[in-house]
Amino acid sequence: MSSERTLTVARAGREAVMWEMQNDPSVFMLGEDVFAFGGVFGTADGLGEMFGPDRILDTPISETGFIGLATGAAMAGMRPIVELAFVDFIGVCYNAIVNLAAKHYYLSNGQVKVPMVLMLGSGGGYNNGAQHSQSLLASLAHMPGSVVVTPSNAYDAKGLMHSAIRSDDFVIYSGQKKVAGVGMLGTPIKTSMSVVPDEPYTIPFGVANIVQEGTDLTMVGVSWTVHQCIEAAERLQSEHNISVEIIDPRTVVPLDRDAIFDSVKKTGKLLVADEDYQSFGFTGEVIASVVERDPSVLSCAPVRVANPDLNIPYSRPMELRVLPTADRIVEESKKMLGL
Amino acid sequence: MSSERTLTVARAGREAVMWEMQNDPSVFMLGEDVFAFGGVFGTADGLGEMFGPDRILDTPISETGFIGLATGAAMAGMRPIVELAFVDFIGVCYNAIVNLAAKHYYLSNGQVKVPMVLMLGSGGGYNNGAQHSQSLLASLAHMPGSVVVTPSNAYDAKGLMHSAIRSDDFVIYSGQKKVAGVGMLGTPIKTSMSVVPDEPYTIPFGVANIVQEGTDLTMVGVSWTVHQCIEAAERLQSEHNISVEIIDPRTVVPLDRDAIFDSVKKTGKLLVADEDYQSFGFTGEVIASVVERDPSVLSCAPVRVANPDLNIPYSRPMELRVLPTADRIVEESKKMLGL
Amino acid sequence: MKPTAAQRKAMYSDIVRSREFDDRVLELYFADKMPVFDLAKGVIPGEIHSSHGQEPCAAGTMPHLTLEDTITSNHRPHHHAICRGLDLNKLAAELMGKKTGYCAGKGGHMHIYSVEHKFSCSGIIAEGMGPAAGVALANKMREQDGIAVSYMGEAAANQGAFHEVMNMAGVYTLPYICIIEDNNWGVSVSKKASTAIERNSERAASYGVYGEYVEDNDCDLIFEAMSRCVDRARSGQGASILEIQTYRLKGHMHGDQMAYVPEEEVAAMKDCVIEYRNKLISEGVLTEKEAEEIVSQQKSEVDAAIQFGLDSPYPDPEDAFQNTYAGVSK
Amino acid sequence: MKPTAAQRKAMYSDIVRSREFDDRVLELYFADKMPVFDLAKGVIPGEIHSSHGQEPCAAGTMPHLTLEDTITSNHRPHHHAICRGLDLNKLAAELMGKKTGYCAGKGGHMHIYSVEHKFSCSGIIAEGMGPAAGVALANKMREQDGIAVSYMGEAAANQGAFHEVMNMAGVYTLPYICIIEDNNWGVSVSKKASTAIERNSERAASYGVYGEYVEDNDCDLIFEAMSRCVDRARSGQGASILEIQTYRLKGHMHGDQMAYVPEEEVAAMKDCVIEYRNKLISEGVLTEKEAEEIVSQQKSEVDAAIQFGLDSPYPDPEDAFQNTYAGVSK
Numbered sequence A, B: 001m002s003s004e005r006t007l008t009v010a011r012a013g014r015e016a017v018m019w020e021m022q023n024d025p026s027v028f029m030l031g032e033d034v035f036a037f038g039g040v041f042g043t044a045d046g047l048g049e050m051f052g053p054d055r056i057l058d059t060p061i062s063e064t065g066f067i068g069l070a071t072g073a074a075m076a077g078m079r080p081i082v083e084l085a086f087v088d089f090i091g092v093c094y095n096a097i098v099n100l101a102a103k104h105y106y107l108s109n110g111q112v113k114v115p116m117v118l119m120l121g122s123g124g125g126y127n128n129g130a131q132h133s134q135s136l137l138a139s140l141a142h143m144p145g146s147v148v149v150t151p152s153n154a155y156d157a158k159g160l161m162h163s164a165i166r167s168d169d170f171v172i173y174s175g176q177k178k179v180a181g182v183g184m185l186g187t188p189i190k191t192s193m194s195v196v197p198d199e200p201y202t203i204p205f206g207v208a209n210i211v212q213e214g215t216d217l218t219m220v221g222v223s224w225t226v227h228q229c230i231e232a233a234e235r236l237q238s239e240h241n242i243s244v245e246i247i248d249p250r251t252v253v254p255l256d257r258d259a260i261f262d263s264v265k266k267t268g269k270l271l272v273a274d275e276d277y278q279s280f281g282f283t284g285e286v287i288a289s290v291v292e293r294d295p296s297v298l299s300c301a302p303v304r305v306a307n308p309d310l311n312i313p314y315s316r317p318m319e320l321r322v323l324p325t326a327d328r329i330v331e332e333s334k335k336m337l338g339l
Numbered sequence C, D: 001m002k003p004t005a006a007q008r009k010a011m012y013s014d015i016v017r018s019r020e021f022d023d024r025v026l027e028l029y030f031a032d033k034m035p036v037f038d039l040a041k042g043v044i045p046g047e048i049h050s051s052h053g054q055e056p057c058a059a060g061t062m063p064h065l066t067l068e069d070t071i072t073s074n075h076r077p078h079h080h081a082i083c084r085g086l087d088l089n090k091l092a093a094e095l096m097g098k099k100t101g102y103c104a105g106k107g108g109h110m111h112i113y114s115v116e117h118k119f120s121c122s123g124i125i126a127e128g129m130g131p132a133a134g135v136a137l138a139n140k141m142r143e144q145d146g147i148a149v150s151y152m153g154e155a156a157a158n159q160g161a162f163h164e165v166m167n168m169a170g171v172y173t174l175p176y177i178c179i180i181e182d183n184n185w186g187v188s189v190s191k192k193a194s195t196a197i198e199r200n201s202e203r204a205a206s207y208g209v210y211g212e213y214v215e216d217n218d219c220d221l222i223f224e225a226m227s228r229c230v231d232r233a234r235s236g237q238g239a240s241i242l243e244i245q246t247y248r249l250k251g252h253m254h255g256d257q258m259a260y261v262p263e264e265e266v267a268a269m270k271d272c273v274i275e276y277r278n279k280l281i282s283e284g285v286l287t288e289k290e291a292e293e294i295v296s297q298q299k300s301e302v303d304a305a306i307q308f309g310l311d312s313p314y315p316d317p318e319d320a321f322q323n324t325y326a327g328v329s330k
């Protein structure tokens, strides 16, 4: 029996965690504030009561330590889900992520598996300052050995979480805080909520979602910027009759380069929106991936809308200036289209 | 009196350090194995004896700790030079680098300066395994707030080191181990050695060096790959009469996008070579920087020669396969040129 | 060293000042975030970690520090900033993201810098220890006066940086003091659930440094303990860990309901402002009237500061591009 | 628990085996790197950290571990791998980057994995602690037998990971043992220059775990101390730090001339292979003849292993693209 339920991203992801924990005793969660608090961004809401402190394990503020422990538990056949709260904290445990968890499988020539999920909350836009608003996806996606998942809506969040937990690979599951739809960040973004089946289902890694088809311009976004693209596309459609195709890669490693290329081939125009620092990041990678196949598919210069390589200022007007908002996307699109 | 001396990169950089230490009491060095050992890659060779243990400070294996201390010393007006040996170790101190040292100046609105140099040794090619052969430049360059310097030859090494130490910004000075010309890595790369003036001189950040002019194809490399480009260009010239222009940005943050664009505008063809993991890295950034200005300057698809997103295998034939060697550059160039 | 009557009054005045400030911030924080609560809304947005209950940790230690000394604080910086003597106007303005704030709005609540007060803070756990110890190292190298002090919570003592920096402080015999404000909680995780031993000050033995535990959140006791640590630092005897038992009265951040804190524990929490006032009055150091005067004096200064903040303009969006580098123009 | 005569012979045999292996590796290492020394050249390339002198730390501890137990080692892994019983052929082949090696050449000297021996190692300081403690946690959660042991040097105890993992081992009462091989040097930095206190085992007090120091590099003493730590781990009493005074006879890595080590210290270094042989002979546990037999037996096995490695083929360059992900095809 499947009811029609519209869920937030956070609840949908949590539902997958819950199902997997109920059905697989090797799945457990650990991190700061997961047991009684339910995770800083609600990722573990209610799980503590449901599964008890031995399967929803509170940790000290020792990120290198607990990611190290989780890696060991995974090597021993458990399926840990590590909650790291803010992606900004990868600084204190980057080694455990990229040099330890992400290297064992390859270096052991496939002998040692690390079936572990690392959950992160990324993004700003709520005036939380430079160390609690970052995106940092590229610093993770750049490093080989992990899958990097970035759901933008509830349906994908659940399916990708099932896939992540069942995967024998190390999966970084990066949620965006405002996309998650957690209470303290105001009204959830409408387009992030979806009807979510009761039953478990999986979504393959490396297959993009074509959010909407279009013919004039391709927009590629991840997580929060998918919604900025949707809003921008609506305005371009209604105000200028521009038909935008929006691609959401859903996983940035592996990246569905085929889907992006095919779309640009059709539209001839490419705009990439990303909340992360622009240089050496997602936007450059997407653009390069297209032109290294064939630059002639582009009818004009591709455009990046990202953080202009600035540490994130706290103050509202300045933070808004560095965010890749729908406004900035509309503006850049119009320039591109000569409007 | 200026003699004609040909130096290795390591010696040229060290000469700048020495001069600055002699002339500015606020400059000091700290890190593992700097005092008696002279730095794992010879960066501090002889300095211990010259300046004593109070200015050439050995540290515990506590990278987060000593980069934190150096940041504080810099805030207090000293000019610390931190020796981190292998760039692979940024994992244990990424926070101190990108969230601490790289953020103070901006967040304090310019009140607090961090005039600090972080010296790193990057790169592989000598069978030292996956945790001692990485390049990781993009993980550093992606983050705002620091300058990232990557000298490819002795002349630049000295000038950029003077600039780095005198800079009021936090400068990451990334040397490549094989480019450095240290004893244990065999005969120095010929093209990395240069005649180096005795006198101190500076090189501005963000100004590329045109290693050689050419008309058929632009190659962009950093540090070690500059030399792979030089070798490849020689072979293309002598075997196929191809004229290659080689650009060495010298600093990847800031990146001299103008010089790269101007060159590609002239040649119509772009190959970017980088030892780092390919995706979300330097190669994508360079290509995107060109096409976002004007994709029509490209007469064919740009090409990337980098690590194909693999953790670095130890074994010689496999490691050689993932390195961006002159062989791979020649091969890709020939494909590009239809040869 | 025991505090004089004047010092005790000043400490009382400081904790009142900090409390009044936090109370006004709390009020403002929620005032304009309704009907749908949203961290991003209102005149004071983002996470706010108030110092309610922990004021003596700052008020009792700062009197020993001069403007040659350096302070690093953490994500809960108001009491440190205020007891250090930072300007209330610029502080209030910074919390509101205004152009007149200490960092012209770039920093915010967790990133308050005042170079003249040698004061900074940051939001990553235990991150302030390294810089403080580094200033201490610099001063020692230059044979210059000035010690350095970092403030943090008890849960921060489980972060690797704590270990690395304390060991270096021991090895280099640095004029550095690590102050641990033990409020028994790191967000929702109790000390017992996160820390293998009872007293973080005992970890001093691992680093060859001095450790001291102050078992009550009392300005006088803290003042005395700090005087011993400061003496050691100034006289070349090296670093200390000063651990203070304190209370987090208003939860981890504004909005935290503290549902996870046992009722008995909430009931047992002491409010230092009341306690210290009663103590000073009962010991004849302060009269009721003086106490009231101090409160109303601080209240009005805080009110003026808040008003200053409210009246100040926001920065221009394009200001985001200023002060990105000291010497590089991109 | 004291070792039996048979166990003592076995330990002797193990340290000989490890030493013979390291001697042959050392020989081969330099043989083909001339006339211009280049780490990248020769049949065994890259950095090699030999175990010369530290063999008892492995030989004395491994007898207490079963195949249900898990071991993580560090950048100096030969003695651990050999005393754990890893196959010498595959080990030698891995060091040569051959297809027949444990990781088919992907890992190399610092990344030897044998899943059947629950053995792994890695090159980042103190990195092995977390995974070992994590296996211990998993076993505890599943109420499964099996403890976990990590091996590292004394200098690694100043890395933040040490602190974080030991504290968690204390908080969760994990069946985990951290073995510290104190050879007095971290590359060129002496313990005194890097560590604020004399004994790392005393840091156990910071984590509520058991700490023990073995003051001589002697298989028997190590065996006994380890038995106490293992008993605690197996009986649910939690984690230990076992610190062993040992000697690094051949420098940090092959090629290190140890110019920075004081002459007296070099002169005082004990060679455990000679010491233990003399001890066993003088105590009547071993005859000269038996000792010689053990040596020649191990020598010939090592020779055969080296030959196996030399005779093995290199992987194909394209093998680099295999086993990149367990389930994802890019």
Ligand SMILES: Cc1ncc(C[n+]2csc(CCOP(=O)(O)OP(=O)(O)O)c2C)c(N)n1
Residues within 6 Å of the ligand: A032, A061, A063, A089, A092, C075, C076, C123, C124, C125, C152, C153, C154, C155, C156, C157, C183, C185, C186, C187, C248, C252
């Ligand atoms: C490295 C890191 N991990 C996690 C956090 C999130 N965080 C912020 S404050 C806090 C609790 C800190 O507790 P404590 O140190 O005791 O200070 P208190 O808040 O009690 O004053 C946590 C977990 C962080 N800011 N940095």
Ligand SMILES: Cc1ncc(C[n+]2csc(CCOP(=O)(O)OP(=O)(O)O)c2C)c(N)n1
Residues within 6 Å of the ligand: B032, B061, B063, B089, B092, D075, D076, D123, D124, D125, D152, D153, D154, D155, D156, D157, D183, D185, D186, D187, D248, D252
């Ligand atoms: C995080 C990190 N920092 C530095 C190094 C470089 N390094 C490799 S071994 C070593 C010394 C280790 O000393 P110790 O732990 O005592 O082990 P030993 O070599 O003496 O056996 C250093 C500094 C590293 N591998 N990882």
Ligand SMILES: [Mg+2]
Residues within 6 Å of the ligand: C153, C154, C155, C181, C182, C183, C184, C185, C186, C187
């Ligand atoms: Mg606390």
Ligand SMILES: [Mg+2]
Residues within 6 Å of the ligand: D153, D154, D155, D181, D182, D183, D184, D185, D186, D187
């Ligand atoms: Mg050692």
